[in-house]
Amino acid sequence: MKDELKKRIITGPDGFEFEVDPLNDYYCDAPPKVHPPAYVKIVEDLFNWARSESIWILGFGTGCGAIEMRPLMTPRFDAYRYGVQWRPTPRQSNLFIISGYLSVKTLKRVIRSYEQMQSPKYVIGLGSCTINGGMYWDSYNTIKKLDEYLPVDLYIAGCMPRPEALLKGFEDLKKIIRAGEGEGANIYAKNFDWYKANQKKVIQDWDMPDYNW
Amino acid sequence: MFEWMKIPYALLTLFIVVNYGLLMTALIAKIGARVGRRHGIPIYQNYIDLIKNYGLRSSITHGFMFYLGPVFRLTGGVGLILFVPIIYGSEVFSNFSFAGDLILALYFIFFGTLGMALGAGESGHPYAAIGISRGLSQVTMAELPLAMAVFAVALQYQTLSITDIVAAQQGGILNWTLFTNPFAVAAAMMSFLGSMMRPPFDVVLAPQEIPIGPPTEYHSSYLALMQTNRVIFPIAKIAIFMSLFFGGAASWPVFFLKVFLIYMVSVFVGVVFPRFRVEQSIRWFLIWAVPMGVLGLVWV
Numbered sequence: 096m097k098d099e100l101k102k103r104i105i106t107g108p109d110g111f112e113f114e115v116d117p118l119n120d121y122y123c124d125a126p127p128k129v130h131p132p133a134y135v136k137i138v139e140d141l142f143n144w145a146r147s148e149s150i151w152i153l154g155f156g157t158g159c160g161a162i163e164m165r166p167l168m169t170p171r172f173d174a175y176r177y178g179v180q181w182r183p184t185p186r187q188s189n190l191f192i193i194s195g196y197l198s199v200k201t202l203k204r205v206i207r208s209y210e211q212m213q214s215p216k217y218v219i220g221l222g223s224c225t226i227n228g229g230m231y232w233d234s235y236n237t238i239k240k241l242d243e244y245l246p247v248d249l250y251i252a253g254c255m256p257r258p259e260a261l262l263k264g265f266e267d268l269k270k271i272i273r274a275g276e277g278e279g280a281n282i283y284a285k286n287f288d289w290y291k292a293n294q295k296k297v298i299q300d301w302d303m304p305d306y307n308w
Numbered sequence: 309m310f311e312w313m314k315i316p317y318a319l320l321t322l323f324i325v326v327n328y329g330l331l332m333t334a335l336i337a338k339i340g341a342r343v344g345r346r347h348g349i350p351i352y353q354n355y356i357d358l359i360k361n362y363g364l365r366s367s368i369t370h371g372f373m374f375y376l377g378p379v380f381r382l383t384g385g386v387g388l389i390l391f392v393p394i395i396y397g398s399e400v401f402s403n404f405s406f407a408g409d410l411i412l413a414l415y416f417i418f419f420g421t422l423g424m425a426l427g428a429g430e431s432g433h434p435y436a437a438i439g440i441s442r443g444l445s446q447v448t449m450a451e452l453p454l455a456m457a458v459f460a461v462a463l464q465y466q467t468l469s470i471t472d473i474v475a476a477q478q479g480g481i482l483n484w485t486l487f488t489n490p491f492a493v494a495a496a497m498m499s500f501l502g503s504m505m506r507p508p509f510d511v512v513l514a515p516q517e518i519p520i521g522p523p524t525e526y527h528s529s530y531l532a533l534m535q536t537n538r539v540i541f542p543i544a545k546i547a548i549f550m551s552l553f554f555g556g557a558a559s560w561p562v563f564f565l566k567v568f569l570i571y572m573v574s575v576f577v578g579v580v581f582p583r584f585r586v587e588q589s590i591r592w593f594l595i596w597a598v599p600m601g602v603l604g605l606v607w608v
Binding site for chain 1: 341344345346347348349350353356357359360363364365366367368519520523524525526527528531
């Protein structure tokens with residue numbers, strides 16, 4: 096564990112001493128809960144429809160695929176027409192697009208961001224790299240199969256898929272959500288130990304609590 | 309004797325304003341998108357976003373003030389709309405206006421910002437803290453010319469009641485404060501630019517720099533509350549500006565049109581000019597807006 100994460104006593108500028116425990120002060124290690132669709136069916140259907148028509152994407156580009164998301168914001172493809180918008184903070188986002196290869200170092204940040212998102216949340220794997228490693232199949236430093244680390248709702252294959260493919264992917268994701276099958280957050284909570292074991296297998300310097308929203 | 313009928317009437321006003329606000333902000337977003345040669349969000353997108361955010365399954369808290377922040381914010385917007393007369397001469401839509409409502413309105417304009425500062429401060433996110441310190445200094449500076457303009461108007465008409473001020477402006481466009489005291493209106497409109505969260509004064513949110521400032525940690529229903537306020541509050545504020553400076557509105561169509569046009573002032577400025585840093589905007593207010601306010605006071 097890094098020095099700055101250890102519990103220690105700090106003297107403030109006015110001589111007052113206080114204890115700092117970064118892992119408890121800055122993180123919460125409560126495990127994730129399964130949030131069942133507890134509403135009447137018709138209400139849940141309404142919410143699912145709203146969720147499908149208002150997809151907020153986390154503005155987090157992990158690999159070269161991030162460059163295919165930019166044209167979606169510009170006049171040529173303009174994904175805003177379909178209710179797709181970008182948010183700069185994981186708290187307000189519903190969809191995490193893993194855009195291309197994912198190095199182990201980035202995986203750590205991806206996990207933190209994913210766990211900060213609010214349920215229900217969705218993950219799209221963009222490009223071949225998220226399916227089987229793609230052209231990085233024998234790399235020492237990237238993960239090969241994304242769904243061993245996060246519950247993936249949809250893959251968009253290609254190297255790289257064009258923005259049109261992304262738009263089609265959004266339409267397919269909408270169908271999944273409307274059918275009530277976008278339960279990735281609950282799958283993650285249910286199989287939490289399995290996902291954590293997989294994540295810890297590749298992340299060597301694990302210096303955060305198991306779950307940190 | 310309190311007339312109980314006023315309560316459903318005020319709620320009706322609130323209902324109309326919320327729906328108008330949801331549609332108008334979407335329309336404004338579409339206009340902004342057209343400037344960038346896009347089509348932008350559908351006109352009904354705001355409704356769906358609201359339903360979705362209220363319908364999210366999980367939410368977390370950072371403490372007591374974190375809960376209260378959005379509530380204070382919404383109170384600022386709803387309180388503002390409830391205590392100012394919306395339609396001049398209408399028994400139904402004059403809400404809970406009273407003789408000194410101008411002072412209360414000035415207070416409510418600032419109220420939401422303070423609540424938000426407390427709530428976002430508790431979220432503990434560094435971007436929130438940066439956004440708040442920027443926001444408070446900028447809003448405080450923008451408030452100064454507005455206060456001067458309001459004092460000028462109150463002096464000019466010798467009253468603190470918004471209804472009386474609107475009444476004094478009736479009988480032709482040349483009776484508007486816009487023409488009887490142009491300096492006060494100029495100062496107030498500059499302050500208006502500063503409080504609309506649009507460029508050049510959007511350094512508080514600064515989406516590319518401190519994503520997205522104070523509301524960084526807000527999500528689910530908290531965010532939905534703030535979105536609700538975000539459609540109510542600008543309209544309530546513009547309603548006050550309209551009553552003080554632009555002759556008020558005697559019917560809903562006139563109200564819709566005037567609010568839209570006043571809102572468009574900030575949009576026009578916003579799509580043309582780039583962003584000020586905080587010290588630049590404060591200097592701008594001090595050099596241009598405050599002297600205008602002083603002139604407006606001297607004018608009366």
